[in-house]
Amino acid sequence: MSETDLNPSTLEDQIGINQLYSRYTHAIDDFDQQGWLDTFAEDGVFDIDGTAVRGRDQLSVWFSQFEDYSQKSMRHYISNIGISVDGTTAAGRAYLIVLNVSNGQLAATGTYLDSLSKSDGKWRFEHRELCTDAKAEA
Incomplete structure (x- = not known):
């Protein structure tokens, strides 16, 4: 990170994006559909291994299929976050x-690749791509 990356507005944006990542994972684990939807732009895209869902209506339908998911005690952990901010995009x-905390089994691992935008002071995902690299029965 260069010294120019450390200006106060960039640091504020990076904190805001880190908070977005936290809200996203808490919303999934708490089965908070509206909270999860609010992390995406209105026409946001969620792409898992090449299968994309676009817009809040489709995202809502996709999320609803996991209604019993919260009963499985899954926890999503995000780490090694790297952010590059350019004005109102990042x-x-x-x-x-992803860990099943009820049995300690690893459920999945992967990498998120994100395009974000800032509107009305809030950061949201424009395009969130998840590339999984391990799956296990949890």
Whole structure:
């Protein structure tokens, strides 16, 4: 990171994006559909291994299929977050680990590749791509 990356507005944006990542994972684990939808732009895209869902209506339908999911005690952990801010847009990358805390089994790992935008003072995902690299029965 260069010294020019450390200006106060960039630091504020990076904190805001880190908070976005946290809200996203908490919303999934708490089965908070509206909270999860609010992390995406209105026409946001969520792409898992090449299967994309676009817009809040489709995202809502996709999320609803996991109604019993919260009963499985899954926890999503995001780490090694890298963020590059350019005004009101940003690119992000992070590792994902999904753990079934009821049995201690690893459910999945992967990498998020994100395009983000800031509107009305809030950062949201324009395009969130998840590239999984391990799956296990949890």
